Amino acid sequence: MKLPSSLDLSSAIGLHQDILRHVQTAGGVRIDASDVQALTLPCIQILLAAKRDSHVWIDNPSDAFVAAFTDLGLDWSEGMRELPEPAVPAADEAQAAAELPVIDVIEESAASVGNIRILTIDDSKTMRDMLMLTLADAGFDVIQAVDGKEGVDLLERENVDVVITDINMPRMDGYEVVRQLRARPEHKTTPILVLTTESEAEKKNIAREAGATGWLVKPFDPERLVATVRKVAC
Numbered sequence: 001m002k003l004p005s006s007l008d009l010s011s012a013i014g015l016h017q018d019i020l021r022h023v024q025t026a027g028g029v030r031i032d033a034s035d036v037q038a039l040t041l042p043c044i045q046i047l048l049a050a051k052r053d054s055h056v057w058i059d060n061p062s063d064a065f066v067a068a069f070t071d072l073g074l075d076w077s078e079g080m081r082e083l084p085e086p087a088v089p090a091a092d093e094a095q096a097a098a099e100l101p102v103i104d105v106i107e108e109s110a111a112s113v114g115n116i117r118i119l120t121i122d123d124s125k126t127m128r129d130m131l132m133l134t135l136a137d138a139g140f141d142v143i144q145a146v147d148g149k150e151g152v153d154l155l156e157r158e159n160v161d162v163v164i165t166d167i168n169m170p171r172m173d174g175y176e177v178v179r180q181l182r183a184r185p186e187h188k189t190t191p192i193l194v195l196t197t198e199s200e201a202e203k204k205n206i207a208r209e210a211g212a213t214g215w216l217v218k219p220f221d222p223e224r225l226v227a228t229v230r231k232v233a234c
Contacts, residue, residue: 001019001030001032003015003035003036007036030058033060033065035062039064045134058076115141117162119163120135120142120144120145120164121146123169123170128146130220134225135229151163152172161233162192165193165194166196167194167203168196168197174194175207178194181211191213191233193212193216193229194214195218213232
């Protein structure tokens with residue numbers, strides 16, 4: 001599978017579907033990244049989520065590909081297994097993919113997380129999509145809200161095990177989400193994770209005083225997010 005020179009927002013969903021198709025039919029996929037000149041955040045998140053499950057191998061990353069990860073403080077190769085054999089020409093890609101070991105990712109993930117249900121609250125559709133891809137692929141049951149008020153209202157009729165909320169949102173910000181949920185007896189101990197671009201200590205303290213369980217900074221590392229959710233949900 002060869003990546004195009006430019007991977008923008010519109011190509012993120014297509015990339016995700018292509019990876020899933022290769023994994024379902026061959027158990028894994030080799031990705032040639034030698035021509036990549038532009039790589040956006042949604043595509044980075046998808047590649048990280050796929051690589052986390054060790055069914056993706058990346059060959060010949062271009063300088064732009066590596067830089068896209070480095071600029072976000074991420075290591076594109078972290079957690080990736082060694083290639084089972086040297087990279088092969090594109091013409092032989094299908095045969096090589098067929099020889100990759102089958103990895104039953106979906107069933108293993110679902111069994112390890114049980115029926116954990118997560119509510120994500122974020123006014124960015126792109127971020128909601130990335131959270132859905134990461135968490136659903138890890139086996140979690142995910143429901144979503146587009147802002148704080150919708151999230152708080154949703155929890156009047158839905159039960160969840162973990163809440164992940166943004167801070168800066170219209171109608172009701174994340175701090176108020178935490179405060180209102182903590183005021184409800186049924187959510188006194190519900191894990192609430194704040195996921196935001198903010199990193200100032202003062203804002204972290206406000207979230208802590210409101211009752212937040214943890215603070216994660218965007219762009220998130222899919223593996224770290226999944227591990228954190230599993231930890232707080234136990």
